[in-house]
Amino acid sequence: MNLNKIIISSASLLFIIIAACKSVETSSIDPDISIDDISYNGTIKQIINSNCIVCHSGKRPSGNLYLTNYENVVNAVKTRDLVKRINNEADPMPTTGLIEKEERLAIQRWAENGFQLEITDAEKALNTIDTTSTAFVAPDLQAINIDVEGFDFLEKMQGHWVGKIHLLGRDIPWFAFDFRAINSSQVHGLFEGGSMGNLFNTFFVAKYKGVKTIMLRNGGILGGIYRTSYFVLTEVDNNEYVFVDAYGGKQIMWVKISFTKDTMKMLTYTSKMGLKSPSKHIEFEGKREHQDLAKDAAAKYNFPSKEVVKKFPTGMPLQDWGEAYPIVTSASYMMENENFDYALLGEMAGDPIQISDIKNIASLQLKFKRKDLSADKNIQVYLSRVPLTNKDGSFKSAYGYIEQTVMDEVLLFPEIDYRDQEFTLTYLHQGKCYITFVVDNNEDMVPSSGDYYSVSKELNLSGASVLKVNNITKTIQ
Known part of the structure; x- marks a missing residue:
């Protein structure tokens, strides 16, 4: 059996954040400004916030690349090949695809021109323009009446x-x-x-x-x-x-x-x-x-x-x-x-x-001692309907991979960064489930031969729970 790999990374996040936009359906580059008259505060920051900040901020930025301020972005251009990365069509950054051509060119020319920080006179002039004509007009939404249809x-x-x-x-x-x-x-x-x-x-x-x-x-x-x-x-x-x-x-x-x-x-x-x-x-x-x-x-x-x-x-x-x-x-x-x-x-x-x-949801605080086989390792956490391990403690696997029918019992599958000593899972359903911890040694994102694991433990989630973890001691055969 060859279970298809699961590819999940911080770049594969299920959300969007606010885009820095003057008006609806417009580029971050104002057509009335020369590409040589842009600065970080006036234009580049807007491009970065619109396209990059989701994955490249916080405690665990993707690729350990921070793009949250001027110094970060300048450093990324000088030492991390940022301009090359955002122009790589085969492996685009962001993963959704290349950002607009004029935005990529703007970052390149901004770098070539010496990384201007403060807003330029040309940008200041544009910022004084009355933008009321571009104000967003919300539509008159007509909600479905579930007394008539849709309740099912x-x-x-x-x-x-x-x-x-x-x-x-x-x-x-x-x-x-x-x-x-x-x-x-x-x-x-x-x-x-x-x-x-x-x-x-x-x-x-x-x-x-x-x-x-x-x-x-x-x-x-x-x-x-x-x-x-x-x-x-x-x-x-x-x-x-x-x-x-x-x-x-x-x-x-x-x-x-x-x-x-x-x-x-x-x-x-x-x-x-x-x-x-x-x-x-x-x-x-x-x-x-x-x-x-x-x-x-x-x-x-x-x-x-x-x-x-x-x-x-x-x-x-x-x-x-x-x-x-x-x-x-x-x-x-x-x-x-x-x-x-x-x-x-x-x-x-x-x-x-x-x-x-919100009532009737639970949370689970995980506390990792990191004195087992998880030291300096990311941990895959599996919450499932049934145990992922057998009564004798062995992992339910076939041909070196977790059994497909067992994988299909998994309800949640978070990953805990190797630097985290504790983490709280929120918005969980109440009731019975099983929890299993796996260290993905070959980084194929699926429990397989050679990975470390813990014996599945039954949980009965309700309210706020705490679980101490120091039992990742076995190896999948």
Whole structure:
């Protein structure tokens, strides 16, 4: 058996952040300014923030490359071949594809001209132009009334979905989502990436501008960058459901979910908050492998019902994105500080729904002593429906790889960086699961021969739990 490799990296993150844009669907380079009249503060910083900062910031930047300030960027150009990297079509940075040609050229010419820091006179002149004519006009969104249609979506979304995903320009042959009810009118799923960040998708009944409908709260945290975005159901066609940005509409970002028997397809498009026309961001297609956990949760919470979780009588409240981003285009709430926790970042961002508002979820704090075989190693954490190890402690493998049927029992699969002594997993489903730790020695991103591992341990998650880890002592044969 040759199990397909799972390729997941910090560049394969499931979210977007605010783009630095003057107006909708425009380049970061103003057409009225010469490419020789640009500075870091006036233009280059905007390009970097729009395209690079997601992966190259925080405690664990991709490739250990920081691009968070002027000194970082200058150093990256001089010592890390940044100009060459952003022009490498075969291995683009960012992984979604090359940034705009004029933006790449701007970085190159800026470097050739001596790395100007302060805003140039030409940039200052442009900043005095009245931009009210380019102000964003939000569409008049018409939410679907679930008393008429669309309510069946909640029940259809339940289950453990296993399949493949196209993510940020990459095809990943194995991926999974575990959607379960967390109350009578809310179904929740999570991708937990571990040290690199996470992404949740929570669908809930809401009253949006007086209409009882379904909304999506999507977001997570990466490298100290907190973001949540809200979507509202606006289209229903048989087994297809479309959710659009709850302020900016489909021109900003949207999600389409469709069902065919036991298959679910999730397609997301984003415009980087209006920087460009929406393009494909994620495409997941999976089969509902298991329903027992979802059915148990549905019975426990009397799901689904039409009980309203949150009311937005006049639409979405808008966050002030600051002077640098005067045009708000999305129902998105963001805050950056790598030293603050989830709860505080959410409060600072003005998120309409805080993590403390969400009931029936759990957290698990992992504390690594690092005195076992995990010393100086990244750790793959597998939360699964069944143990990944046998009663005798051996790993459930065949032909040197984890058994495919066993892999398809995995619910979450975060990776913990070798420098982390502890890490807290949030937004977890309550109840029974198993946890197994693997050190991926050959870096093929799947448990296989030669990898170190721990014997699977049963957990019963509820509220906040703590688990001390120092039992990675075995080797997969």
